[in-house]
Amino acid sequence: MPNYSFHCSCGNEFDEFYKMSDDSSSSLCKCGKTAKKRFTVPGVVTDTSFFATGEYDARVCDNKDDKIQGREDWHRRLEERNLMEIDQSVLDAPLPQPTNPM
Numbered sequence: 001m002p003n004y005s006f007h008c009s010c011g012n013e014f015d016e017f018y019k020m021s022d023d024s025s026s027s028l029c030k031c032g033k034t035a036k037k038r039f040t041v042p043g044v045v046t047d048t049s050f051f052a053t054g055e056y057d058a059r060v061c062d063n064k065d066d067k068i069q070g071r072e073d074w075h076r077r078l079e080e081r082n083l084m085e086i087d088q089s090v091l092d093a094p095l096p097q098p099t100n101p102m
Helices: 048-053 071-080 088-092
Strands: 003-007 013-017 026-028 034-037
Touching (some): 003 026
Antiparallel strands (some): 003 013
């Protein structure tokens, strides 16, 4: 079942599971008001600790034989290429609003 995020006018934010066939456009908040569904990025969370096993990451490795030697090495390589690790707080941040060029 998909997990949906909701935001209530009282400030409460929460997640709920719904069947694909259910109406998931709103949900009842614990304050008793109707909360609206928020648009969110799919909750893909990765554990980068697997890089300690000597894996290949095309974003930071020069070739297939160039293996990452632990998490610190992976972070150093990201920094060298001006890349950054994305965590859930970045994904949850509000999107910037477009500006009017006129």
